[in-house]
Amino acid sequence: MFEPMSDATLRIMNPPNLMRQVRVRVVKSFCIGGKVLQVGEKVSIAWHDAQSLAALGKCVFLTEDHRT
Numbered sequence: 001m002f003e004p005m006s007d008a009t010l011r012i013m014n015p016p017n018l019m020r021q022v023r024v025r026v027v028k029s030f031c032i033g034g035k036v037l038q039v040g041e042k043v044s045i046a047w048h049d050a051q052s053l054a055a056l057g058k059c060v061f062l063t064e065d066h067r068t
Contacts, residue, residue: 022050
């Protein structure tokens with residue numbers, strides 16, 4: 001039925017600009033990588049995570065280059 005896929009077809013990479021680290025300040029606590037981040041903490045997280053959390057009002061960007 002299904003043919004096995006080669007290794008070459010399985011290697012899908014995310015664009016580097018989505019994976020870059022940005023600095024954020026926590027506004028409402030949330031969990032990243034199993035660690036609970038408290039209000040006021042300043043941390044570096046992946047841009048795509050920061051965009052989602054900022055849309056939910058959980059963090060604000062500290063770096064100026066947070067736009068795509």
